[in-house]
Amino acid sequence: MELPKIKLPEIDKKYKIIGLLGILFLCLSTYYDQAYKPHAVKISELKEELNNLDSQLQVIMALEYPGHTNNHQIIDKIETKKIQLAKNIQSRENKLSSKANFSSMLEKITHLAQEAGLEVKSLDPKQFSMRDAYGTMQLQMNIDSRYNNIIGFLEKIQELPVTPESIKVYVAERPNLTVNLNLSVLFK
Numbered sequence: 001m002e003l004p005k006i007k008l009p010e011i012d013k014k015y016k017i018i019g020l021l022g023i024l025f026l027c028l029s030t031y032y033d034q035a036y037k038p039h040a041v042k043i044s045e046l047k048e049e050l051n052n053l054d055s056q057l058q059v060i061m062a063l064e065y066p067g068h069t070n071n072h073q074i075i076d077k078i079e080t081k082k083i084q085l086a087k088n089i090q091s092r093e094n095k096l097s098s099k100a101n102f103s104s105m106l107e108k109i110t111h112l113a114q115e116a117g118l119e120v121k122s123l124d125p126k127q128f129s130m131r132d133a134y135g136t137m138q139l140q141m142n143i144d145s146r147y148n149n150i151i152g153f154l155e156k157i158q159e160l161p162v163t164p165e166s167i168k169v170y171v172a173e174r175p176n177l178t179v180n181l182n183l184s185v186l187f188k
Helices: 013-064 071-095 102-115 147-157
Strands: 119-131 134-145 162-171 177-187
Touching (some): 102 119, 102 134, 102 147, 134 147, 147 177
């Protein structure tokens, strides 16, 4: 059994062109909505962020390096600062004592205390702990001294890799203070 043939009317050429243009418009509008528009929004956000960063950079350059418009001069200044900081860090690392000469660090602290006019009643190493490449040790000092001598001691101790952690002051007699001083000592 044979199916009947359906005869469709002939479509004019202008309707074919209109149909093709419609399909093309539909494809282009889908591409615009699905692909182009999200990327265009992201591009505009990135351009705005770049403009904000550029304006912040201009402000920083004006504040940090006034009168310098040449980027090479600014980079040279930054490199100079970087070299100075590296030397500073290296010199501070060289000052750190090691576990092997830790007793000499305690002697230095005692010597600085005596130079500052402090009477050291006790110097008690407490707790060792390791942090990254360095270790720390807690020291507890019990000293008698005048206030000015304590301030002088704390100023002198800044030359060593010792940082005061906490200071507890008790008044014992009128001219002198009894001080419990907890120090953190760094070592390699």
